Amino acid sequence: MVRLARFDAEDFVDAAVALIAEGGGAAASMAAIARKVGAPTGSIYHRFESRAAIIATAWQAMQRAFVDRMAPPLAGGRARDAARGLVAWAREDITRARVFLLYDLEALLDGAPPEALRRSIVAQQExxxxxxxxxxxxxxxxxxxxxxxxxxxxxxxxxxxxxALLRPHLLAGSQPPAFVERIVDEMHAGDAMPARGAA
Amino acid sequence: MVRLARFDAEDFVDAAVALIAEGGGAAASMAAIARKVGAPTGSIYHRFESRAAIIATAWQAMQRAFVDRMAPPLAGGRARDAARGLVAWAREDITRARVFLLYDLEALLDGAPPEALRRSIVAQQExxxxxxxxxxxxxxxxxxxxxxxxxxxxxxxxxxxxxALLRPHLLAGSQPPAFVERIVDEMHAGDAMPARGAA
DNA sequence: ATGCATTTAGAATGCACATTCTAGATCGAT
DNA sequence: ATCGATCTAGAATGTGCATTCTAAATGCAT
Structure with missing residues (x-):
């Protein structure tokens, strides 16, 4: 007993992230998300109670990946590795990094997300x-x-x-050049500076 | 011949900037701008042809102030002074800096601004x-x-x-601490690094 | 084979907003 | 004193969107 679903939650979340990356928060309307997935708008509401729920779900997942990268090296006193992890994550998943690092959750949400999601996001932040x-x-x-x-x-x-070093490349959606890591290393080493040779 | 205006263009522009600074782009609706100024919504259209025109006018003015600060020292090879000018501008006009440095014009506009304004903004950028x-x-x-x-x-x-150094303080709307300038100077001097003493 | 919980499908609804419209007020030039 | 361009005032309109609703389809458990 049940009709099988053609679309699952992840399809909608991925579509929302892709739309935000390409066109900003306003581009991720329910109609646009549905169109991108090839589903009717109504189907989204069988998985998510609201637009805010989709956005918050996407955010929670991106934040999870980000915290998994950053928290262990930070807790272990390896600040340079944490910074490198940030850059590596952006390299591996430029679409998600573009959204997570360049946008603000509050600005993307329209209304309030489900309480459970809100708590989860706050907990991960903490x-x-x-x-x-x-x-x-x-x-x-x-x-x-x-x-x-x-x-x-x-x-x-x-x-x-x-x-800030990644910003131009996140905005352009292009792979960051290798010297981004070099500059990060120099800053953490504290013995060489970007842009030597300036007047 | 003419009725004297109770509200002028600047009132509306200032209100729009203040609303964006406080609540993001969506907070600067025509109704909210009118309410803040104490004018009826219709009056705005005696000064601006559209919401995009108000936002673009505000942007043009903020960009003008920014370019006036940054371009001369840059052209004169004084990169450190340019960076210092950026911080000084943020200090002097934290509301405008918050909007100009943290938001993106495309995201704030809803439709297309008047062509003359668009050109002016592109020219200042250039x-x-x-x-x-x-x-x-x-x-x-x-x-x-x-x-x-x-x-x-x-x-x-x-x-x-x-x-990036100003970001936390722009977000909070609080005066940046004095060490922001110190860190900027260190980076430009290239002989000392932020966060000495890290593991 | 049949029942039915769940889904697709997409039309209907309601709301928030930008924009336009209608009325009436104002004040300098005449 | 009056005219009329320009303004205030705020209601009306139209649009785009999130959300809800109705109908029909699907496929497992029986």
């Missing part, structure tokens, strides 16, 4: 932040700088600087 | 890129690195890294 705090603790022990500044420098080195 | 190219030329003369890499490093140092 998981990453705990690993990051461990890293900051370790850095703070080796310096006299105020903790605020240590944390800001670490956040920049591990997250924001690699993302 | 003005900045020309100054940037001059800077890259100068950097390229002093190194054996391929020009692609020199350009990427310069773009990072001048634009993306300062923006």
């Amino acid at each position: 998981e990453l932040e705990e690993a990051f705090r461990a890293h900051v603790d370790e850095c703070a022990r080796a310096t006299t700088q105020p903790r605020d500044e240590v944390a800001a420098r670490a956040r920049f080195l591990v997250f924001d600087a690699p993302i | 003005e900045l890129e020309e100054a940037f190219r001059a800077h890259v030329d100068e950097c390229a003369r002093a190194t054996t690195q391929p020009r692609d890499e020199v350009a990427a490093r310069a773009r990072f140092l001048v634009f993306d890294a300062p923006i």
Whole structure:
């Protein structure tokens, strides 16, 4: 007893991510997602209770992959590996990285996502932040700088600087050049700088 | 002959920018802009032909301020001053910087802006890129690195890294701490690194 | 073979928004 | 004092979207 489904949840999630990567959040309308999958719009609601549920499900999965890459090296005090992991992830899955690293969940959602998803996303975020705090603790022990500044420098080195280096390539949807890793390494080594030779 | 206007164009532009800064692009609906100014929605159309025209006008003005800060030092080979100018601008006008540095024009517009505005924005963009190219030329003369890499490093140092350092504070709407300038200087000096003391 | 829970299929609904429209107010030039 | 261009004021319109609804199809358990 049951009719077999032609489309499953993952089809819709993948379509939503692809549409956002190509055309921004507004491009991932229910009609566009359905069209991309080849399903009627109504079928989506047999899998997801709302558009926000699809977007949040996609986000949760991307965040899971991101945290799996970043949290272990951070907790182990290997900040350089974490930054490298970020770049490697972007290389391997440029579509998802483009969405996760360049967009903001709040801006993509229209309404509120299901509570369970919201909690899961917050928990994963907290998981990453705990690993990051461990890293900051370790850095703070080796310096006299105020903790605020240590944390800001670490956040920049591990997250924001690699993302900034990737940004042009994420926007263009093209493979980042090899020197991105080189610059990340230089920054973490702290003994060579990007753009030597500037006036 | 004429009734005097109670609201002028700038009121609407300022309201739109403030709304985007607070709640993202979707928060700047025509109704919300009118409400913020205290005007009826219809009055907006006596000044602007469309929502896209308001957004594009706001963008053009923010970009003008940004280019005025960045292009002269870049053209003069003073990359550090350009990066410092970016941070100083964000400090002085955090609301506009928040919108201009964190959002994307395409994503904010709904339809196409008036052609004249589109052209003006492209021209200002080109003005900045020309100054940037001059800077890259100068950097390229002093190194054996391929020009692609020199350009990427310069773009990072001048634009993306300062923006990444400001990002947490732009998102929070809070004044950036003084060490942002210090880190920018260190990166441009090329002889000290953020987050010394990391494992 | 038949029943029926689940699905496809896509039309109908309702809502939020940009835009347009109608009425009436204002004030400088005459 | 009056005219009329330009404005305020806010209701009406049209569109695009998320969501819901109705009908028909499907295929396993019996």
